Structure formats: structure tokens, C-alpha cells
Amino acid sequence: MLSLIVFLPIIAGLIILAVPSSQKQIIRIVSLLAALAQGVLAVMIWRGYNPSLPGITAAPGGSPLGSFQYVERVPWINLDLAGFGPLNIEYFVGVDGISVTMVILTALVSAIGVLSSWTIQKQVKGYFILYNLLGAAMMGCFVALDFFLFYVFWEIMLLPMYFLIGIWGGPNREYAAIKFFLYTLFGSVFMMLVMIGLYFSVTDPVTGHHTFSLVAMATQSNYIKDSILGPNNEMWRYVAFIALFVGFAIKVPMFPFHTWLPDAHVEAPTPISVILAGVLLKLGTYGMIRINFPLFPEVFQAGMYVIGIFGAINIIYGALCALAQQDLKKMVAYSSISHMGYVLLGLSAGNSEGMVGALYQMFNHGTITAMLFLLVGVIYDRAHTRQIDKFGGLASHMPHYAALVTVAWFASLGLPGLSGFISEALVFVGAFSSLTTRSIAMVAVLGIVFGAAYLLWSLQRMFLGQRKPDAAYDLVVGEDGHEHIHFHDWNGKIDLDGRELTMLVPLVIITIVLGVYPMPILGMLTSSINRLVEVLSPVVLSQL
Amino acid sequence: MFELPSGAEIQGIIASVKASVGFFIPEIYLSLLFMLLIVVDLVSRGKKNNLLSITTLVGLAGSLFFIHQQQSMQAGELFFGMYVLDEFALFFKYFFVLSGMLAVVVTMADEQFEREVKSMGEYYALVVSMVIGMVMMASAADLLMIFLSMELVSFTAYILTGYFKRNARSSEAALKYLVYGAVSSGLMLYGFSLVYGLTGQTNLIKIGAEIAAQGQAHSLVLTFASVMILAGFGYKIGAVPFHFWSPDVYEGAPTPVTAYLSVASKAAGFALLMRFLFVAIPQGSSPLSTPSGLNWITMLMVLSVASMIYGNVVALWQKNVKRLLAYSSIAHAGYLLLGVLVMGKFATQATLFYLLSYFLMNFGAFFVVILIANQTGSESLDDYRGLGKKMPLAGAALTVFLVSLVGLPPTLGFIGKLMLFSALLAKGSVYLWLALVGIMTSVISLYYYMLIPLNMFLRESKQNDGREMKSGLIAQSLMVVLMVLTLYFGLFFTPLSDFARYSSAMFGVILH
Structure with a gap:
């Protein structure tokens, strides 16, 4: 279910790729249908969601996966790191109360964004491919429960956004687009270092291996005491928190990292402003709630x-x-x-x-x-x-x-x-x-x-x-x-x-x-x- | 004085050589291929066909089979320790042959050769000879062998750089390359002689044992010698401050040669650097400890940080795409050095993985640059304006390669950087500052890499003739294959990583 809602826009993007670029109306309709299907799925997720289960982290004594819903968990990458044992990255998605609201919001705003994009006349095909890619990445961020997966989705958002502002934007679009890109990348590279540090500090309670799972990371007893971000390393934990916080704060955007936002908004076409303000900014605060604070x-x-x-x-x-x-x-x-x-x-x-x-x-x-x-x-x-x-x-x-x-x-x-x-x-x-x-x-x-x-x-x-x-x-x-x-x-x-x-x-x-x-x-x-x-x-x- | 060996000794030597030859088949095969190409060129002279390039391609592909056969052999020394065969060497042999093949394919796609030169005969033979030299560099375990193989590669590279004889830039580049190369070879040789003076050995493993026995007694001389030797290796990998040749050479050389130099020649330098430092210099038990008194880790830190900062910052002002990629390759040498200086099994795995990713994305980028130059005749950034509309596929592919060079997911370059920084952080917080320099400079690099898509997609071309530019089908499909591989391995990188881990075993040293 969650995979479907995440990858639907990508499927739509691939279909659009096959449509000749002169068929503008078909391209728009494919996007709209994908957005509507996403909306239907979001409603189904909402209806089927059991609000009494808290999620957030694994409850003491409960399942180590926590009470997340619609969980899909498959091994994605398994490899041996020389000298460090296996590296396991999972395709691990699921929702709790926090993410399910954001999933609904994303589906809603994406659909409205497609309607609003109807007036785009320039390079329609490219526009909707990028738009759908962006939509998939946003949705992916909200449902990812594996830090690596989250990071991949987080970064995939940047490039479509750069082009959407840069090609379809206003007169000063080059400046606004690269400013957005540089600011967000600046924040996210620190996130990458923290992610690596967390990986070396946390073990999965079930397998005993290091893990990227956010659920495992949110339980303090899973940390290795003397590891770089373990409980005994108070200073580095502060540094890591600040690094993550800055990464997310740039996205929010929090003063003093906010200056990219007015530029981006003024230059961006209307639908992209809608997506930017409606969903993208939420990713900053969502990241804080999902990752920064509980970890x-x-x-x-x-x-x-x-x-x-x-x-x-x-x-x-x-x-x-x-x-x-x-x-x-x-x-x-x-x-x-x-x-x-x-x-x-x-x-x-x-x-x-x-x-x-x-x-x-x-x-x-x-x-x-x-x-x-x-x-x-x-x-x-x-x-x-x-x-x-x-x-x-x-x-x-x-x-x-x-x-x-x-x-x-x-x-x-x-x-x-x-x-x-x-x-x-x-x-x-x-x-x-x-x-x-x-x-x-x-x-x-x-x-x-x-x-x-x-x-x-x-x-x-x-x-x-x-x-x-x-x-x-x-x-x-x-x-x-x-x-x-x-x-x-x-x-x-x-x-x-x-x-x-x-x-x-x-x-x-x-x-x-x-x-x-x-x-x-x-x-x-x-x-x-x-x-x-x-x-x-x-x-x-x-x-x- | 010099004593003649006895008959029994000579027989022993011959037996040993005979035994070693069995482990030397790929090199022999490649030498035969080199000669075959000269013959083919003589026979087919004057005829316009692809016979030469196809022969080279098939021939090089054939050598993969012999290299593959070596995989089942026991790691060990050959020819009295001149040469070693181990997983590490095999990795680079594959790497060099594959990049040689890609260089051939890229050359076939480059139309500038048709305009500039009459005969391609020597060209392909030289490419093969460079492959031989590099394959030998990968296995060289003796100071003499190191020097000889390096010179073989260098001389071939000088000629290939100046292959466009009537093109002033190409000749200038070759001359510059030669002058810098001569100086750094000289320095390196001087360093070798000092090491020989200290230890009385030329074999790396024996040098390592000798230095370990001496302790810190000659640390000053050893440090001086190592600086000299690093000049030689640093020149090959294009790290600051031995990089001065690279922007000019990269810009002036035929683009396939540039791509080849920037990937394979750099990798060969790294192969030597790693083997020399890991095998010949005794390692301490913890990071930054120096039992021999030679603090090469700090030296590499300086080189690495300087390369990352200089390469990435100076690239910001470049107006020529090849020159821009030259500075980017200096920066990437800096990233790769990070993996070398951490020195461990995982770090070596990360370095080799990064080389693989660099191989794909850099070749990809240069390939698209060639396809674009075929159409526009220019490598200037300004002439890239509006190309995204005229060549959408090339634009998309180039963007993927550049994004991968920046190190953003879901591309292979991201995984490469992730592995490198993981290797740094795996040692605790000692190397954290290096990781910070690494990520900060990669943010800077975003700006200049994105200048290319910026010009291609965000700006309109000056003379808008609305003409669609199309490259040949083969060229396009190769481009797509490279692009898809960059993306595919960015999401499913297990095979590459396993290969890199397998290859991180080096004969004569146990990495931790």
C-alpha cells in the first residue's frame, strides 16, 4: 500500500516518458490520474489507520518494530563491510500518527498542484516528469523508517526542485534555484555524517548487527555505550543533534537559514510554490520529530x-x-x-x-x-x-x-x-x-x-x-x-x-x-x- | 666483485622464471596484441574502416579472460619478488583493461579524430601499450619494476596527449606533461635511491621488514625519501601540489585520452601508492602511530585536504568543460586519498569502490562531452546554452553523471562518498575533521557541476535554430547504458562492493 502510494508518481513519470512531447493533454491527464489515485490510496490509508496504536518507537516489551502500520520491510542491500561485518539496509516503510497525516497532506497538495500546473505551457513533458519524481520523493520521505532510505528520498527531492524552479521560474530563477539547492545540500551533508555515526553506534536488538532502522535508533538501549554517538559520548551526541537540527532547520526554514525561501517562492511557478510551502517545508519539522528529537x-x-x-x-x-x-x-x-x-x-x-x-x-x-x-x-x-x-x-x-x-x-x-x-x-x-x-x-x-x-x-x-x-x-x-x-x-x-x-x-x-x-x-x-x-x-x- | 652464478644457480633461475611465466599470461597476451595491432595497421593502411578499433576492442576483451583465469591462482610473488599477483592487483587489471576498452569505444565516437589525424594505427597500439604499463603497475612490487612500469605509462601518455600533431593546444599539453613528468620521475627516482641506500633492498616487502627492524633510527632520511617518492605518485594521481600539469593536459589532449588519463592513470597511481605505503612502510597498531618515524598519514592528510579544497574551489571559475572536469578530478584525487590514509581493510574497500564509481561517472561525463563537441565543435561552457532542448538525452545523461560526481543519491557517486566517509568515521572521531572538509567541499562542488545543467537547461541558446541534434545510435545506447549503470549501482551496489571487498586483500600485508 505505502509502496504503491510512493511509487505511483514514478510509474506515471515513466508513462509520460513514453508519450510524445506534443501530446500535452495526455501528459497532464496521466499526471492527474496518478495524483487522484494517490488521493484515493491516501483516503484508504486514512480509513484503515488504527489511531490507538502509537508508533514512534518500539514499546518496551513489545515488538521491536514498534506499532507502525502498513509496514513493509524487505532487505534491500546486504553486503559485507571488510572488518565491520554485514551492512544491512532495508526498504522499511510504515506510518504512525505523525506520518499518516503528512501522507494525506502530501497526496492532497500534490493533486491540487497538478491542477494548478495545467497552465504550464513550456516543456510540459519534462515538467510533469520532474513533478512526479518530486511527488514520489516527498511521499517516500514521510513513510521511510530506515534512515538510509529517508536520506535517499530526501536528496532525490533536490534535483527536480532545482529544475522546476530553474526552468519554469521567474526572471531571477537561476539564482533562486541554485540557492535553494546549495542551502539544502549544505544541511543534508551533515545529516549524512550523522547518519554514518548513528549506523556505527546502533545495533538491531534482533540481529545484533549495526542498522539504519530509525525504530531501532529511537530506542536508547540499542546504542553501544562507547560508540561515537553512544550514551557515554555526550559531547558528540550534542554535536550530532545540532548538525541534524541545522539540516532540518534549513528546510523549515528557520531563522537565520531562511533566506532561500523568499527567493525560491518568488521565482517558482505557482504549483511549485504550492508544493514547496505545502509539503516541502513540513519535511523539515517532520524530520525533527521523526529523527532529531527521539534519537x-x-x-x-x-x-x-x-x-x-x-x-x-x-x-x-x-x-x-x-x-x-x-x-x-x-x-x-x-x-x-x-x-x-x-x-x-x-x-x-x-x-x-x-x-x-x-x-x-x-x-x-x-x-x-x-x-x-x-x-x-x-x-x-x-x-x-x-x-x-x-x-x-x-x-x-x-x-x-x-x-x-x-x-x-x-x-x-x-x-x-x-x-x-x-x-x-x-x-x-x-x-x-x-x-x-x-x-x-x-x-x-x-x-x-x-x-x-x-x-x-x-x-x-x-x-x-x-x-x-x-x-x-x-x-x-x-x-x-x-x-x-x-x-x-x-x-x-x-x-x-x-x-x-x-x-x-x-x-x-x-x-x-x-x-x-x-x-x-x-x-x-x-x-x-x-x-x-x-x-x-x-x-x-x-x-x- | 661480481661473481658468475654457478650452473645450478642458473638452472634454478630459469626454473623460477618458467614457473612465473605461467602467472604472466595477460601481460604476454597484451604485448602480442600490441604487435598484432601494428601489423594490422600496416596491412590495412589507407583503408577507412573500423578494423583497428574493433581488433583492439576484441583483443582487450580477450585479455579479460586471461585475467579471470588468474583469479583462481594463489596470491604470491613472481620473478624473484619483482612482481606480485594478488586480489588487489587483479582488481586493477580488470579496471585498466575495461577502461582501455571504454577509451577505444569513446575514441570511435569522437569525430575530432577524423578531422585532425590521418592515421589511427599508432593510436590504438599506444592505448594497448598504456594498458600493459598500467597492468604492470598494478602488480609491481619492486622499486625497479615500479619505475619501469610507470615510465612505460608516462611515455605512452605523452604521445597520446600530443596525438593531434597540428593542434597547438594538444602539442603544448604534451610538452607540459612531459616536462612535469620528467621532473617528478626524477624526484621519485632520487627517493627510491635513498630508500635503497637505507635498506639495501628494492623489494617492497623486504624494505618493509628492513625498516621495521631499523625502528626510528633513520626517520629523517626516510621522511625525505618518502616526500620525493610521493611527488612521483602524486603526479600520477594528480593531487595538489603535483597537479599543475593536469588542467592544461586535460584541456589540450584529445578528449578520449583525457577521459582515459583521468580515470585509468589516476587509478594506476593509487594502486602504486597504496601498495608502496601499505607494504613498504610498517604500520602501527592504532591510527596515526608511526613505528618507522615516517608520518605519511599526516602527509597524505595535507595532500588530500589541499586537493579537495583547491580542486573544488578553482573549478568554480572555469569556463571550459574539460578544464572544469580536470579540476574536479584533482578534487576527486583528494577524496580518494582519504580512503588511502585511513589504511584498513574497510578503507581500502571504500577506496576501490570509489574508484569503480569514479570510473563510471567520469567516463560517462567525458563521453557526453565528446558527443556534444561532435555536434557543436566546442567545449566551452557558453556553448552549452540551450543544449538540453536540442539533445535532451545527452543532457539528462550528463546531469546524472554530474550529480553522481557531486555525490547525491540515488547515484553511484553517493555510495562511493558514503563508503569513504564511513571508513573515516569508523575509526572514531580522529578523522572527523577530514570528513567535514570532504562534505563541505562537495557542497562547493555542487555549484560548478550544476553550471553545466544550468547552461544546458536553464538558459536559451544564443542562436536558436531549433535544430535537433542527434548522435549515432551506438553512441546513444552506450551513453544510456552508462547512465543506467550509474543509477542502478547507486541503488543496488552489493556486487560492486563485494568485488571491492574481495579485492582489498594485498599480498605481504594484513590490513585490519
């Missing part, structure tokens, strides 16, 4: 305060930057930085409320930001500009658009009744109830105010009031005597067309439903998060 719980305990501070910096700094932007897309990009700060803050609280909030925020941010970028794309397609002050009074001419923008903007700023509110509230509940992060949370709350400021201000400048003299569109008086809006070089529908509605409406529904009744997602998260908190808690650590 080095004592370092996490020591570092919670620092992580919280970085979270707060992200929230406030991102919001302030967003406030200063003239380019709508750049504003949304900085808002992403700000919102990912909430995730970091929630994680740093280290308690169930904060962690559940963080995970829920990851899901919500995925759907909401996808919406924001799609909406930015809609206006950019029409006006060929994203400068906020080139608009004004759009609400009366594009009522559907204005309505959806309002919902998305309010969801983003955390209006009660929409999903963003619940996750942000949970994050703050968690952060306040932890003594370590309480003071940080007090400062970080300011971020909500700034968030409301930039979102409402942009909403007001673009949609309310009158057309500005240098606006990106003209007003013409139609035959019916009313004023109509006219964009240059745009022959399509002024307001949202069917395809755009198909992309946006499901997201709006999800945002509203999850804002009123969050249990579909929270229900899957709770037992996993409780287990995670238990693994990370100082009480458990002191018993080791």
Missing part, C-alpha cells in the same frame, strides 16, 4: 529553550518581514516563515498540547498556504504583477475571488472557526503550560498581532477602496452600463474559472471543517504524540 532526547530536553527562542524569532521576524513586502507572493512566503515558527514553538514546549498543536499546524499550514499561493497565482496570471499597490477595489469586480481570499487570509491569521486557529491555540496552550517556554510564548503572541496586521492590510489595499491610478488593470464601461475590469493580455474569465474553483474549494472546505471539528486529524495524532512526549520526557531518560 537524542536528552539533547532535546537541554535545547528546548533555544528551539523555542528560534521559533519565536521566526514568528515575529517572519511577520515583520511580511509586513514590509510590496510583492504579494513575497509577503505570503514570509508568512510561511512566520507560521512555521509556530510549529517550532509548539515542538519546543515538549508537552502533548504543544506537540499536537505543532503537528496540526503543519497540516493546516499545508492546506492554508497552498490556498494562499494558489490565490496569488490567480491574480498574477491575470495582471502579470504581484505588487500589492497595483490593485485596489478588486472585491466588487471579482467577488468569488475576493471571498476565497478572505477565507484564506483569515484562516492564515487564525480566526476562530477556521483550522489555523485551533492549531495556533494548541501551540500557545502548550507553550504556556511548559515552564521552559512560557516566557517565550508571551513574546511570540505578538506575532499574531503582526500577522493580522500584514494580512488585513494587504486585503484592504487590494480589495477595498477604488482602483488606483497606476493599477494593473483598466476599468471599462460595458454594454450594460456597469464598469467592468479589464486585464491586459488576459482573455479568460475575470473571476475564478472552473479549474481554479476545483482547486480552491476543497481546500476552503477542509479549512472550515477542520476549524470546527478537528478530530479527524487530531484523533490520529494524539496517541502518537503522547508516546513521543513519553519518549522525550526527562523521567524516562533518567531511567536509562
